[in-house]
Amino acid sequence: MLAALEQTLTPLWELIEPWIPALVGLGVVMAIASTFAIPWLIVRMPADYFTAPRKPDIDRGVLATLVWLLRNALAVLLVLAGMVMLVLPGQGLLTILIGIGISTFPGKYRLERAIMRRSAVFRSANWIRRRANRAPLDYPAADHH
Secondary structure, eight states: OHHHHHHHHHHHHHHHGGGHHHHHHHHHHHHHHHHHHHHHHHHHSOTTTTTSOOOOOOOOOHHHHHHHHHHHHHHHHHHHHHHHHTTSSSOHHHHHHHHHHHOOOTTHHHHHHHHHTSHHHHHHHHHHHHHTTOOOOOOOOOOOO
């Protein structure tokens, strides 16, 4: 059984091995960037961000559409970086939450609230706000939809 597992994992390792330095480097860069960007964003969000009702704006002009595209491209990068940070250095869940926060898609607000209801994420975000002398975030109640 151990030989079969080794036979299965060896080709996978050979595929990933050349990318390890780049992945570790990316993880370190993301950890440093998230050290500054995530607190900056968390401190600036309103305390009721996760409890206030939201209604996305769908009527867009050309410039607004371009901004929407750039915003969502950045959001995808942040979510992917957050996923990488789940296994490499960095604040993975908070980075994913910020990526989701700047994006627009159906079900976004339910997903944000579900992530923020994780006690470690909620405590971390409020710890950042407390250090910046900001009011704590309101705890999002469970969605019953």
